[in-house]
Structures are given as C-alpha cells and as structure tokens.
Amino acid sequence: MTTNFADYFLLQEGLTFLNHGSFGSCPKPVFQNYQDWQLRLENQPVAFLDQERDLITNLSKPREALAKEFNTSAQNLVRVTNATTGLNAIARSIALAEGDEILTTDHEYAAVENTWEFLVRKVGAKIVRAQVTLPLASEDVFFEDLVSQMSKRTKILLLSHITSPTALRFPIKRVIDEARKRGIITVIDGAHAPGLIDLDLDALGADFYVGNCHKWLLAPKGAGFLWAHPNWHQKLEPLVISHGWNVKDRKEDRTAFLDSFEIQGTQDPSAWLAVPAALEFRKTHNWAEVSKACNQRAQELAQRVAAFTKLPSLSTPEFCAPQMVAMPVPKTDPRKLKAFLLNERKVEIPVFSWQDQTIVRVSIAAYNSQKDADNLLAALQIYFADSTSNTR
Structure with a gap:
C-alpha cells in the first residue's frame, strides 16, 4: 500500500487502533456524506421522512447498491441497524416448539446466543452447540462436526460466516446444502463478512443472512442489512410494527417485506444512506x-x-x-x-x-x-x- 490511508480516517492521534473488526472506522469522505444526509434531514425533516416524497427513493439506493455487490435482488434486502437486530427479527418470526433444537457452534457471538437463549427458554426448546475441531484446517472435518449433531429435532442451523471471538472463516456452503436437504432452516450471522470476503448471497443458498456495513464495508455506525430468501418474505415480522406494516395501495415495486422494515416512522437513516459512498470509496481505492x-x-x-x-x-x-x-x-x-x-x-x-x-x-x-x-x-x-x- 503506497497511499497513506491513515490520512483518510478520523482516529485519535497516537492511538494504535487494532479493533476495526468490532466497529470499524469510517473514511472522511464517507463520514462527510453521512453528515450531508443528516443536514438534509434537518433542513426539511417532513420531506425527508415522508414516504410519499423522498424517503422511499432514498432508502432504495443503498439496497440496490448492496444487491449488486452481493449478487442478489434488491427485493431480498432490507435495512436494519445492525446484524444482531436482523437476527432478532428472524428469531421472533420462526415459531419454536418444545423439543425443537437450534444447532450452532461454540464460536458464536454472545449477543446472538442471548437472542436465541431468550426464546428457547420460553418454549422449552434447546440450543445444541457443536464443538468445532481446532485448529480449523479441513472443510470435511468441519462438515462432520456439524452434521454429526443434526437430528430430527434440529429446526434451525445458526452459523457465523466469520466468527467474532476466534476470527475463523467457516466453510458454510456445504453445511447449508445438507441442512436444506433435511428441511432445516439456515440462519447465517455474517456480521463481519461484508467488505471482508466476497459474498454471493443467492448462490450461498441460506434462508437468512444478516450483515453489518459499519465494519469492513466502511459505512457509518448503524447500517446493517437483513437478507431473506423470497420464500420467507411474507413470514418475516419486523421488531417494530409501524406505518409500513399495513400499507394501503402499495406501489407496484414495493412489498410487505420492504415496507414493514423500511417504513418505521421517525428514524435517522443517514448511516444507511451513506452506504453507496462507502462502496464508491472502496472502488476508487x-x-x-x-x-x-x-x-x-x-x-x-x-x-x-x-x-x-x-x-x-x-x-x-x-x-x-x-x-x-x-x-x-x-x-x-x-x-x-x-x-x-x-x-x-x-x-x-x-x-x-x-x-x-x-x-x-x-x-x-x-x-x-x-x-x-x-x-x-x-x-x-x-x-x-x-x-x-x-x-x-
């Protein structure tokens, strides 16, 4: 790298910052774009947040940009604050019953574990944590570690794409395919993946995928996405029921999935709206x-x-x-x-x-x-x- 990229960031002088994986740091041009959106919001709040005026058009552009980046349809993506928020929406939308099992690993993010633990306790379901053989050096061994724990009770497979505590890149495609054959719902926590590895969401074949844009994609904090296979669009419920949940005379290019998640009343979507600027910064450099x-x-x-x-x-x-x-x-x-x-x-x-x-x-x-x-x-x-x- 010949460019001095430190000049593009706002990090505290004299600090050795080696924690981009947690929250990242936003480049100055992207941060400026973020503030420009905030200023537009304050200049004319009603027009900015009115779905009949600017809001729908503005919110669609980041979806379209991410869809192109991750090889999927913009109709399959919705904005969420972060990956954990998206996972909460997914978890609340899947009906669990007593005896159901959620298969995951011993490398998952604590907030995500809390989400599912909260739900299984209510119904008498169970979390099964497969122990991943270390050092991780074989896709075949990883596959067997997971498949050996699948049973007729396994309803959901919950996997990180990149693990938070151990920074491992799980080879998840083959396990997802096996889960699909068995009728198991696949939920992928891709919090660290966008901008760090190449993503082809349609080809991956999961039922759900969530990701953050504020880490390696270089967007401001508060920009994440939830991707859902079209089979799930009508079944997903937003965490907040607001104006978009029961839209009358819905526009032709809109769906209940998009409206119920995107039209949430008084929220500042500026971080999300700066995602295209982050993608452009990466492309330029x-x-x-x-x-x-x-x-x-x-x-x-x-x-x-x-x-x-x-x-x-x-x-x-x-x-x-x-x-x-x-x-x-x-x-x-x-x-x-x-x-x-x-x-x-x-x-x-x-x-x-x-x-x-x-x-x-x-x-x-x-x-x-x-x-x-x-x-x-x-x-x-x-x-x-x-x-x-x-x-x-």
Missing part, C-alpha cells in the same frame, strides 16, 4: 489490493506473536478471516491485559477469555502501519515478561 496487503500484514503479525508465545494457532491461514486474527496468548486476566495495552501502551484491541484461553484479536485495516503491528508485539512482550517476574 482498489480495495481488493488494499485488503490483500492488510491480510499479509495480519498473518505476519500472527506468526510473530505465535513465535513469541509458543502457542498454536486456531486455524490454518485458509480458514482464518482476512485481515483479522485471533491469537492465543499465555493465560492471564484479560481485563488486566486490556487495561495495560490501552492505558500504558495506547493499544486498542479486544482481549477476552474463550474456551479457557486468553485471546487477543487483531484487525489490520488500511490505516494500520507496520509500526502498529510492532507496537502490539512489543507491548505483549513487556506485559508477559513482567508477568513471569510476578510484577503483575
């Missing part, structure tokens, strides 16, 4: 090459950390998320390590316990330099050298 360089830097850093810690990786590079690596470090109190990294070394990065391991998850974005990677490694070396000396 040849983002595939930028991502490739970032991924190489992430993998090199992971190798250096592993050489220092002597701990095995969670996967082979093939199954690791591009630009994002979860790195086991010697077991310690994650709160203390995180506080040390942030307060004493100015490094912002997720640190947490997972499966009785301490994990540091690094994200390498366009604005991250080799110096950022060096800063993290040096900080880890200092912390654990001090730990072995019983000073921490």
Whole structure:
C-alpha cells in the first residue's frame, strides 16, 4: 500500500487502533456524506421522512447498491441497524416448539446466543452447540462436526460466516446444502463478512443472512442489512410494527417485506444512506489490493506473536478471516491485559477469555502501519515478561 490511508480516517492521534473488526472506522469522505444526509434531514425533516416524497427513493439506493455487490435482488434486502437486530427479527418470526433444537457452534457471538437463549427458554426448546475441531484446517472435518449433531429435532442451523471471538472463516456452503436437504432452516450471522470476503448471497443458498456495513464495508455506525430468501418474505415480522406494516395501495415495486422494515416512522437513516459512498470509496481505492496487503500484514503479525508465545494457532491461514486474527496468548486476566495495552501502551484491541484461553484479536485495516503491528508485539512482550517476574 503506497497511499497513506491513515490520512483518510478520523482516529485519535497516537492511538494504535487494532479493533476495526468490532466497529470499524469510517473514511472522511464517507463520514462527510453521512453528515450531508443528516443536514438534509434537518433542513426539511417532513420531506425527508415522508414516504410519499423522498424517503422511499432514498432508502432504495443503498439496497440496490448492496444487491449488486452481493449478487442478489434488491427485493431480498432490507435495512436494519445492525446484524444482531436482523437476527432478532428472524428469531421472533420462526415459531419454536418444545423439543425443537437450534444447532450452532461454540464460536458464536454472545449477543446472538442471548437472542436465541431468550426464546428457547420460553418454549422449552434447546440450543445444541457443536464443538468445532481446532485448529480449523479441513472443510470435511468441519462438515462432520456439524452434521454429526443434526437430528430430527434440529429446526434451525445458526452459523457465523466469520466468527467474532476466534476470527475463523467457516466453510458454510456445504453445511447449508445438507441442512436444506433435511428441511432445516439456515440462519447465517455474517456480521463481519461484508467488505471482508466476497459474498454471493443467492448462490450461498441460506434462508437468512444478516450483515453489518459499519465494519469492513466502511459505512457509518448503524447500517446493517437483513437478507431473506423470497420464500420467507411474507413470514418475516419486523421488531417494530409501524406505518409500513399495513400499507394501503402499495406501489407496484414495493412489498410487505420492504415496507414493514423500511417504513418505521421517525428514524435517522443517514448511516444507511451513506452506504453507496462507502462502496464508491472502496472502488476508487482498489480495495481488493488494499485488503490483500492488510491480510499479509495480519498473518505476519500472527506468526510473530505465535513465535513469541509458543502457542498454536486456531486455524490454518485458509480458514482464518482476512485481515483479522485471533491469537492465543499465555493465560492471564484479560481485563488486566486490556487495561495495560490501552492505558500504558495506547493499544486498542479486544482481549477476552474463550474456551479457557486468553485471546487477543487483531484487525489490520488500511490505516494500520507496520509500526502498529510492532507496537502490539512489543507491548505483549513487556506485559508477559513482567508477568513471569510476578510484577503483575
């Protein structure tokens, strides 16, 4: 990367920000577009939010842009605040009964687990967590890990496309196909996937897919999408029943699915409306090459950390998320390590316990330099050298 992309972002000076995978950072031109939309809203709020005037046309453009990016129809996508919101709408729309099972893995995002746990407790259903064999190095082994846990009671298959705690890229296509053969509903949590990996939503063949635009797609916070197979459009219920739920004289290009999710009264959709600007920024700067360089830097850093810690990786590079690596470090109190990294070394990065391991998850974005990677490694070396000396 010859362009100094740090100049395009608004990150705090002096901070080593290695957590793009959680919330991302929005480039200045995209953020300006976002603020322009907000200004238009304040200039004429009634016209902006009136579905008979500007709103429908404005909201359709991001859907159309994302549909083109992800090889699907714009009629299959609706705006949601984030992936978790979309998953909540899906979960509330599927009738569960006592004895039903939701098959997932031991790598899922806590908020998503909470969503389904909340629902299964009400009806006496059950969550089955398949243990994924680590290191993840074989699609065949992953397939068997999941299929071996399928039963006649399995109603839903819930999978991350890219896992949050472990930054693994699950090979989900074959498992989705098997679930479909068995009549199992497939729900894919793609929170980290848009902008990080190529997506072909129609070819993937799931029943549902949710994603965030505020991570690797570079859009502002509050822009996500819910994709649903057309068979589900009439069955999905929005979390909020508002003006769009029972539209009279619906326009020819509109559906109940689109209206019930998009027409939600007084909401600021500016983050969603800035999605086309984010896509254009990526296109202008040849983002595939930028991502490739970032991924190489992430993998090199992971190798250096592993050489220092002597701990095995969670996967082979093939199954690791591009630009994002979860790195086991010697077991310690994650709160203390995180506080040390942030307060004493100015490094912002997720640190947490997972499966009785301490994990540091690094994200390498366009604005991250080799110096950022060096800063993290040096900080880890200092912390654990001090730990072995019983000073921490």
